[in-house]
Amino acid sequence: MSFEKLGLSENTLGAVRRKGFSEPTDIQREVIPLFLKGNADIVGQSQTGTGKTASFALPLVDVINEYEREVQAIILTPTRELALQVADEIKSLRGKKRIRVLSVYGGQPIGPQIRTLRKGVHIVVGTPGRVLDHIRRGTLRLDGIQYFILDEADRMLDMGFIDDIRAIFRETPRNKRVLMFSATMPREVLRLAKRYMEKYELIRTSSDEPVPGLVEQEYIEVVPARKISVLKRILDGEFHGIIFCQTKRETRILAEKLAHMGYNAEALNGDMNQRSRERTLMRFKRRKINILVATDVAARGIDVQDIAHIVNYSLPQNAEMYIHRIGRTGRAGKKGKAITFIKPGEYRRLRYIESVAKVSIKKSKLQESIDREKRRDSRKRY
CATH class of the missing domain: 3.40.50.300 (P-loop containing nucleotide triphosphate hydrolases)
Known part of the structure; x- marks a missing residue:
């Protein structure tokens, strides 16, 4: 209906x-x-x-x-x-x-x-x-x-x-x-x-499954100036997935930056007409592009099999949107991974989303590497 x-x-x-x-x-x-x-x-x-x-x-x-x-x-x-x-x-x-x-x-x-x-x-x-x-x-x-x-x-x-x-x-x-x-x-x-x-x-209602059980969920705390460099570490592995941004402008800027760095990335947002959206989605489905940089519009309508990764480039506004986003992966019995970037000071908000969504979001192993670099940089300054 x-x-x-x-x-x-x-x-x-x-x-x-x-x-x-x-x-x-x-x-x-x-x-x-x-x-x-x-x-x-x-x-x-x-x-x-x-x-x-x-x-x-x-x-x-x-x-x-x-x-x-x-x-x-x-x-x-x-x-x-x-x-x-x-x-x-x-x-x-x-x-x-x-x-x-x-x-x-x-x-x-x-x-x-x-x-x-x-x-x-x-x-x-x-x-x-x-x-x-x-x-x-x-x-x-x-x-x-x-x-x-x-x-x-x-x-x-x-x-x-x-x-x-x-x-x-x-x-x-x-x-x-x-x-x-x-x-x-x-x-x-x-x-x-x-x-x-x-x-x-x-x-x-019971048929709407809130969170796929096969999604591994992690978070990384990172200052805005270092988000791109941290994102590159995630993308340098085998990545086929969606990077979610808060605004249409952010999707365009990030997709352009990634393309300039040599990544196979395209933006998907509400400013695109239906035909352009369909073409982009088709290229993503056929793996002609492996990175989709999207607004939350995509969380509602994308139905692409075998999406392995979700990156929340910014913390979602609420638990419901978090679930819609990460629900794009971990389907049909296949494992998926969702990584959420948070800014310093957003930890409590992350835990609120975790409690409402009834999920477990663990600290990423990549966080340890970032923390070591912070300490090293701090020692260099002094």
């Missing part, structure tokens, strides 16, 4: 195409039509990396009334990182609709959040503690809420947010829809559903 058959508006379908989504995942196929056509509450079980956020973000964009100033949807997440990620995903999918989205969380000055709320916001995405803080200050009113969404409900319960969730729920009107998403479905989650949902549809 294509996105066109799920009942989404043309505006939202346009955003889907710009994002490079090819076909809906299982959770998207189940949730989107039910969200748009039905009146029932929804409990969805789906692993991280299966497109869960888009499953509620896409229909939410369609049902929000952009001409009303009051908050129409509240989305609770267990962490500030996830709040930012969900808010960014909704913004990237809103197309031409003037939907205002605000993420609220602790550890950040509350003043700018208050000023934005006073201007009018349609969707608030936040952690329970900060949302409750705004409610008690009178800066966030939820009496116009039509959609109450709990993301990663199992983690919120594990982190002890149940009392905050109850307090927030009491501030919302009775006549609203409640959606709850969870990677696992323990009794506590179902008990929460029974307490706060009138009549709900339970959706479980």
Whole structure:
């Protein structure tokens, strides 16, 4: 089934195409039509990396009334990182609709959040503690809420947010829809559903495998100025794979640099027309080029067998994107390798992605060589 058959508006379908989504995942196929056509509450079980956020973000964009100033949807997440990620995903999918989205969380000055709320916001995405803080200050009113969404409900319960969730729920009107998403479905989650949902549809998806079991995952901490030299060490072996960059400009610059150094590399990004993309992919499939330098558009649509390597030239924005990227390798019973570059100071963010994606990302052996060189260079200076 294509996105066109799920009942989404043309505006939202346009955003889907710009994002490079090819076909809906299982959770998207189940949730989107039910969200748009039905009146029932929804409990969805789906692993991280299966497109869960888009499953509620896409229909939410369609049902929000952009001409009303009051908050129409509240989305609770267990962490500030996830709040930012969900808010960014909704913004990237809103197309031409003037939907205002605000993420609220602790550890950040509350003043700018208050000023934005006073201007009018349609969707608030936040952690329970900060949302409750705004409610008690009178800066966030939820009496116009039509959609109450709990993301990663199992983690919120594990982190002890149940009392905050109850307090927030009491501030919302009775006549609203409640959606709850969870990677696992323990009794506590179902008990929460029974307490706060009138009549709900339970959706479980299991066919979307989040992370191939045959992918060896490593990280390398490297300063930006040395990324190219470290990358060369990886490419000088037998390499047939994808290097993921954050921006279209970065793919072009890196592909040109690698080609100038004698590597068989080409860029793949959203600025290319469909015919050019298909030609590049065909050359990659036939091994006429062995290095594809791509944006995350490629993570959604590439289906090439025997990709042996994935390099995250920059740390992905979230766990879901990390899984989409490394899922290009380790297929059909064959081993693959995924190497992620992190800058100094990004270690905690890497570990957050690791915990949410439920994967193990080990320090690369190449890191030891880099560290030895650092110490040697330091001694030379002094």
